[in-house]
Amino acid sequence: MADDGPSVGRHHDRPAFHRTPRSPRARAPGRRDEDSIPNPALHRRGRRRGHRLPGWRPGLRPRSLCVVLRIMKPSIRRLIILSIATLPLLASAGERAPEAAAAEGIPEVLTLSWCLERARQANPALEQDAASAAAAKERIAPAGALDDPRFSYEASNIPTGDFDFASTPLSGNQLGFKQKFPFPGVLGNREAAARAAAKAADWQLEDRQLRIAAAVERAWAELGFAHRALAITDRNIDLLRQLTRIAETKYSVGRGLQQDVLRAQVELTRLLNERLSRVASVERAEASLAALLDLPPETRLPDTTDLADDAPLPTLTELVERLEERSPLLKRLRERIEEADRLERVARLEGYPDFDLGVGYRIRRSVPGDPVDGDDFVSAGITIRLPIDRRKWQARVAERQALARRARADYRNAHAALLNSLRSRFASLRQADSEVDLVGDGLIPQARQSLESTRSGYEVDKVDFLDLIDSQVSLLEAELRLERAWADRRAAFSAVEAAVGETLR
Structure with a gap:
């Protein structure tokens, strides 16, 4: 069987196809362009099978990419070709629709304040709760009025x-x-119950506003991370292409190893494949944020402003105190208890x-x-x-008593769950804040210095190429970790604010 190329294991052998580099415009005498070959497809098949067809001479140096592709395994070669072929599709997927964005008033750079204002005006869940609160207010007057x-x-x-x-x-x-x-006291307690229900609806609306704001900030931060992860991946693809060219150049003059070229191409292919996931992450983040902002599904959102947020962290004790005082969820449940107590009194008085x-x-x-x-x-x-049938009225009172007990149990359950959730979210906030400091002030500067040092050493043959690739991968992971930590910090901070019931920044 014809040999497809130099063996990977022959590290110290010069490649059979090596020639002294020529000018890009020069061409060896007697060498044919593919256009001059009578049947290029047959010519290419013959080369793959090791046949010496007219127009092909062994020992001539092909282009560097063709060399690398020819000596690779078929599976890796197909993956690289597929990744290169999909780059135009990825570019078109990243294009934005300025007309649609302008129609919705979307700014060129997506700010958090614009998203929050848009959600307050257009989010359907907020509109639903606002309508419920308005309807509850209208029930107060009829509840305390006499029949016609x-x-x-x-x-x-x-x-x-x-x-x-x-x-x-x-x-x-x-x-x-x-x-x-009706018996004295019935109308007054009915009106008080309706007023408590209206207040509960108002607190429900405020709680929903805080939760929607937290969800919007979380989705906004996720979109910002997706854009930055894509930009970091693109930047590392460009850098890895430079490293690949260095490896190919050293290999072409006999100073490098074939496995260095292969490793660079494999790592480049991995990044190209990862870029597909990054583009999909951007689209998913756009869809999540667009749903919260009640934007059309085809709306494309621009990149966000900087995710960095250096707001100081409160203590857990302060957060618990504010939760007890300000939480709209707990206030809503307290009003539900008041409503249940009033309706129990109504049931008792209706028995007269x-x-x-x-x-x-x-x-x-x-x-x-x-x-x-x-x-x-x-x-x-x-x-x-x-009211002669006392069993009927006693049953109604017992029903209202059970509902009042359930309202108190709901409050205790929600109170415990809210405290537990606050502690968990605060722990996530502290973790993200610590990771921002650790990665931003320590890991990334160290990774950059390591990459520069390793690259300089590799260019003078003092460092192995695999170490250079590892340094590049370490920097990529550190940059992604920093952006992820900023996004997580914002998401955790907004979740803490939603639990406490007030804005802390």
Whole structure:
């Protein structure tokens, strides 16, 4: 079988295809361009199979990329070709739509303040809670109002013989009004329960605003990290291409190893493949933030401002005190307890009689023999509801008592969960803050110095190429860790603010 190229294991052998470098415009005598070959496809197949077809002479030096591709394993070669072929697609995927962004008023650089303002105005969840709060306020007045009075009309005592109102002194047109009065205290407690429910709805809206703000900042930071991770990956791809050219140059003059070229190409392919994931991460982050801002799904969002945020961290004790005082979630649940207590009192009072008061006025005609000579009649009366079936009313009271116990249990459960969540989020915040200091002040400067030193050493053959690649990878990971730490710090800070119930920055 024909040899496809120099063996990877022959580290000290000069490649068979090595020639003294020529000017890029020079061409060896007798060498044919591919356009001059009668059948280029057959020519290429013949070279892959080791056949010596017309137009091909062994020993001539191909271009460096062709050399590397030819000596690689087929699987690695296909991956590199696929990555190079997808670069135009990735570039087109990263393009923005200025018209759509301008239509929505999106700035060229996406700021957090713009996103928060947009969410306050357009987020459907906030609109839903705002409508619920407005509806709850409108229930207060009806809850404390009496039922509408009732009007009645009666054609009273008409003889069936002649249907004449003037036949008897008792005949007439009866007009009546009735008003129902519940037992004292029922209406007041109903109104108080409705007012507590309205306050709970207001606190629900405020809690939702804080949670939406935290979600927006988290999505905004994630979008910023995705953009920066993509930029870091692109920058490292360019740098690795430079290292690859250095390795190829040293290899072409016999000072380098074939495995150095292969390792550089493999690492470059890994970064190209990672770039695919970075582009997808940008699109996912855009979709998450666009949903919170109620933007069309096809809207493309620009890069964000700097993720760095050096706001000082409060202590956990301060956060717990503020949570007890300011948390809208706990305030909402306290209002729910008040509402449940009021409704329990309503159930007790409804077990007592209520009253219907009525007045009537009969319009009569004067008839012979009428002792009052046709004077109109006035009447008044009262109707009392008798709650005889005590089991029914006791069951209603028991139901309201159970609901009041549930409201208190909900408060205790939410209080414990909120404290636990606050401690967890504060721990994440401290971890991210410490990682920002560690990576930004220590790891990244060290990684950059190591890369520069290793690169200088490699250019004078004092450092192995694998060490150079490792230094480059270490710097890439450190830069990504710093951006990830900034994004995590913002997300954790906003989550702490949502739990506490107020802005801390």
